[in-house]
Amino acid sequence: MFTGVDLGLKENTAERIVRIVLFIGLGALPAFWQGQYALGLLTLMAVYGVLLIGLDATVGYLGQVNLAQAALFGLGAYGTALAVQAGASFPLALIAGVIAALLPGAALALPALRLEGPQFALSTLSFATLSVIVLNESESITHGALGLSIVRPSLFTVALDARGFYWLCLVVLFMSWWVSQLLLKSRFGLSIEALRDSPTATDALGIGTLRHKVLAFAWGSALAGLAGALHALNFGYLQPAAFGYDLMVMLLLGVVFGGRRSQWGAFAGAAVVAMLPNLLSNRTLFSTLVSFGCILTLFPIFRSLISRKVPAFKEAAPAVAMAAALILSLFANNVEEWRKGIFALFLFAAVVGLPDGLAGAVVSALHKLIRFTPDPLPPVSGGFRPAGISVSEPLHVLKLSKSFGGVRAVDNVTLDIGQDEILGLIGPNGSGKTTFINLVSGLYAPDSGTIEIAGTRPLPGSLMSASSAGAARTFQNLQPFSGLTALESILVCQHDGGKSEAMGWLRVVALEEKARQRCSEMSYGDLRFLEIARALATRPRLLMLDEPAAGMSKPDIARLVDLVVSIKRAGVPILLIEHHQDVVAELCDRVAVMDGGRLIALGTSDQVRHNPKVIEAYLGADDDHTSVQSKSEPQLC
Amino acid sequence: MDAKYIALAQMAVGGGLMGMAYALVAYGFQLTYAAGKAVNFGQGELVMLGAFTGISLAGSGLPYGVSVLGAMVAGAALGWFVERVAVRLALKQHNEGWILLTIIVGLFALSFVENIWGRDDRPFPVPWPAAPLDFYGISVTWPELAIAMGALGIMIFVELAKRYTMAGIAVQAVSADPEAAELCGVRSSSAISLSWAVSGAAAAFAGTVIGPVTTVGPTMAAALTLKAFSVAVVAGLDSGFGLVIAGIALGAAENLSGYVLGSGWREAPGLLLLILALALRPQGIFGKKIIRKV
Amino acid sequence: MLNVENLRAGYSGDDAVRGISIKVAEGSCVALVGANGAGKSTLAKALCGLLIPRAGRVFFDGKEITGLPASEVARRGLCLCPEGRRVFGPLTVEENLFLGAYPRLPSFGPFRRAASGDLQRIYGMFPRLGERRLQQAGSLSGGEQQMLAIGRVLMARPRFMVLDEPSMGLAPVVVKEVFEAIRSLHASGMTILLSEQFARIALALSDRAYIIERGSVVLEGASKDLAENPAVMAAYLG
């Protein structure tokens, strides 16, 4: 099998080279491709590029449908235009544009980012509509619907012509691209990716969800403002209606079409958004493009036909859509009038056929053709250090209760964990163990009772607050940061220290060899260990492990036991939910037994094993007066 | 009564009646969200297609009632189609692609209508009397009343059907727990298709009652979709008749603020309230709180 | 009646069920006994189509049903009463029960009459469900929910019932009640596969049993014999 050519290149280096070549090429283009139209399109593409890189921060990285970007773009444009009218210089006008979008963007982010999915989309949409109303109605400032005309000021005594302005936009695009890249590859960017995969885990590990969301949104808004500033200076005439719903949908489609979570995708999307409406007006070119697309979409169909499968909907649909577009573009009386429909078919094929967008498709194709050399692993250092202040009472829980519907999941539980202790929490399925951990770690707010972690009382129902009090946990159902590598997963959880410390934590769980592996590609057992390493990296004062051995093979369980022992030795008290009784017996200093939401026994492993209540809970109903025996069934014991 | 208060009451009543139209379209969102956790951002286009189908059927000489029924059948087929080609696939891939796919299908519908029926707005002929009714100085037209009655009628009808037919109960079961529903022998995918078809029929019905008030044109969809979506989310995507209250409130608030603050500001207070309402109660005013499970 | 050959299944990572073969004869009650996390529930789900097995085959009534969707399996008379009860919280008790009979009832026509006989039978069996027939299922107590879940399966007139952890999260008194119901079902001739963490009660109830540990069958035989086997003690507390 062909595994690709090895060029001895690192992927990052290759990407950087291609990017620089692209920019030099784009910068040189006006020399070959003359004319105002060409420059106009290129400028528009650069401006949209900045805008879409900003939009991708929310749509791609946060994974939320942001419908406010067009309005923020407009606010930026108006900010700049008004600054120019007030006599601001070129750079000052740009800054005014950024601020005009950044401030309202940040103000929107605070309420909106508590929301998800449709609610988030709606709040951004409302904001967008509001902005356009304000621009339209503030006639004394913005001239409302009449529009605002400005003359582009000169940049430090240089009056920019169309070409000069294009180069300026290109430089701004390059800078935005570069800074975005830096930002999103930093710990901040990793946190954003992590919280998209599992906001519960990021909160529980103290990374903080809201703060990062607000910052990402603010960055996106700032870029929208910058793009708006360039837009205002480019066209010199603004009307509020231009920043409405239509533009928004185009931008959203641009990001998805280009490919989310990639500056390349945003750039490709910008090129498409800028060029497509103009290309569509040229019938010959358009038919050519559609036929080309049609051929491309036929490949997956052929592939599945060769492997004797009926092509799935996913493979067939793009081809059908493209074929319909081709028929329309060749035979419709007036292609112009069908443009929206053809455009829709085109997009349909792209969204279904290229779920990762243009950039995603190209990258995966390149990965098939070229083998890149991986970066060397960072050196290992750190590992266990004393876990800060050791507290006499890491966990103190008093009369904790929680019900769901008619079911009391946790019923009046009082429990303490001592210093340097491993407390096992056992009980039959559904006895309320996980609910207990969910309460302590702040996922649920208790109905009544108090929780004290390392001497402080976290806010009820706040994962973040419990985490900053010193609690860290793993999850019964894994909550991996699928988009990150093992090393990155640790990096986002560390409050201090760099890559070598992170490698240290990986060594603790014996995963340092897999530091570069993506979580989505890691085995189940490895992910379980990685979750423990993640929790340790926050330097907790209380570690809660929710069924760490579930689904593990025997050798892995042995590894786990050793790990837990060494964590205890390092001075971290542990609350352990576990089904494997041998593991519990081996590890736990004390064992608490829950049944039906209540705490029914507490003591050493041996004491508990012989506690009649526990035996009953585990064996089932008491023998004496069950109907089971009254019908003279065979007796046990 | 003081003329000023009559004017305010007129605005509130007119807005509230239009709000019923939002609620009616929002109801379509709710139906599909309950079943499969997806909404159709092309719902407005289904309303529009329904209205145009209704006009064409009425134009071919069919009585109004039959045209409405015909439009609803077409709407059901379209709703089913949207679910099949746009939503099911994307939900399987666990991404937000369905949002875009429904927008794209809507865009195609728009283009289709523009080319088949033309770009102009046109009136929807109705058998109701033309003269408005007068309640203590407040005028209400028959088509406006028809929206309110129609919206309530279809919502009650569907809600009853949900409660009193096995298909309806099955749809609710799928929305509560699809796996457990499968264990009862309910085919989840069919139940979801059914709710999309009902949603499509409701949208088409909405088109036939809203059309006579707003006139029918390819662009009638855009504004409706956004308003209805707001109503659906603010009321809570699972809240049943909460929609009616939210719809009336939004419609009346719009009209009153347009009247008091100036028509350009018509939508502003509603939108501001909407952002605040969501920030305070993300699951919607009448929605149920979501419990996170790990 | 049910024949499982070398079934492997799991969610992510390692298989939770690692090659289990079991047989259930018509009219018998077979127990799957094992501690939490042994793989019993995964097996139950894989049998009933909620989980597509990775390997192995399942035969019901001599016909292969491996990989069929759960709704189809249920329609053939193999019904699972799932772990955690899974009642439809927002629906009433009665609606939950009607859903059990869904494949038999007309989708759009009047359905109450068609199911009323079965309904009365269930209410006779679990009078408390009858008392709360119009209450939302989510507001029932855990034991009532479990009875509802069993009742819902019975509405389907199953020929084979799989009960997955019917005692889970219930108070001991309630557990007894639930098991009494299961016992009388068995007595009336229903074929039952019972997955249960409480070994004593499961063995007392069943004719045959499989002891499952870490996804494999470690012991099998007549329940009577197993109940006296010292290894069984290790299976439920270890």
Add this chain to the structure above:
Amino acid sequence: MKASRSILAVLLATSFSTVAMAADVVKIAITGPFSGGSAPMGVSMRDGAKLAISQINQNGGINVAGRKMKIELIERDDEGKNDRGALVAQEISSMGDISAVIGTVNTGVAVMGDKYYVEKGIVKIITPAAGSASMTQWSKAGVKDLPIFRFASHDGIQAQMVVEKALKLGFTNVAILHDATNYGVSGRDDLIEQISRQGGKLKVVSVEKFAIGDKDMTGQLIKAKSAGAQAILIWGIGPELAAVASGKEKLGFKVPMIGGWTLSMSNFIDTAGASGNGALMPQTFIEDESIARAKPFIQAYHKAYAVSRIPSPVSAAQGYDAALLLAEAIHEAGSTTPSKIKLSLENLKVTVKGAIADWKKPWSKWNPSNVETHEAFRRATTVMGKVQNGRVVLANPSEKFVLEGTAVK
């Protein structure tokens, strides 16, 4: 590899080609909104112009310095959006071989895009955009040499006539309603200016606006009604105008609507139905086959596009006449060079018989202090129309002579 390279070549060639094709054609571009809300105007204008051009081409083309040259059309949809319009203008102005442009409906598009034509000196005839800003922007900027001409009864004239009509009907209190677009807002400003210019005898008791897409105008109308308005002066486009008319009906507010020429659009007349009767608007053209001059055009249009009514008759007729005037100017210039065409447009020698009038030197040399030099329509060429039973008729039948008029200026 070869195949993909040739595809690339095709792509590049077709999209970016600036090389002139055959030399014996005159290239004219038509731009306007052919989709979206103002499409009825854009499409009617385009189809009117195309009708003229196909007639010219059927007769062998334009005689340019002794050579018969056919007209080749380039159509671009600006979607009524400003920045799209600007790009269209950039595209057309950089094609290099375009002789002239006809079009634009939306004033904002003209404001944003026309500067590219001015930079390149390309001739453009604006029709049917009536907003004042399209021309006044150039006088404000003090442009010395302007290749932009307008062929539409601009809002200044229309506002003047509307105010005259209101005064003539004896009203003292009026309400102004307008849409929230550039067109509506500048129309409002023109009306207010005209009221004060005509002696301030009209009292504006309420000014209200409405958004594109609004269907419920009760709020605006209640305010106008309670303020005691005797007439509504209105500036907007078809669908919203219809909503105002039906809102009046609902409130029992029986006062006349007097407004811009858009009250003659079919999407107003059809939608408003009976409630639209009596609406008054300035017209340069009425789709009435009893007017001898208009009849051939109306019939040709109906036949060519298989319709029984023109969506926007004014736009169609203006597009038709603009194309005829342009063809004549090219003929007189004896060249396809824009600068020469501009000179001959400013000084047309032959009277052109159009569907609207006989055009005798409609434009003159550009004078930045007088936009009228590049405006073709005057007060005298415009009549008052009235909606009656689904048709536009002359409000004052005695004005029929204006539409039949043999010579203007």
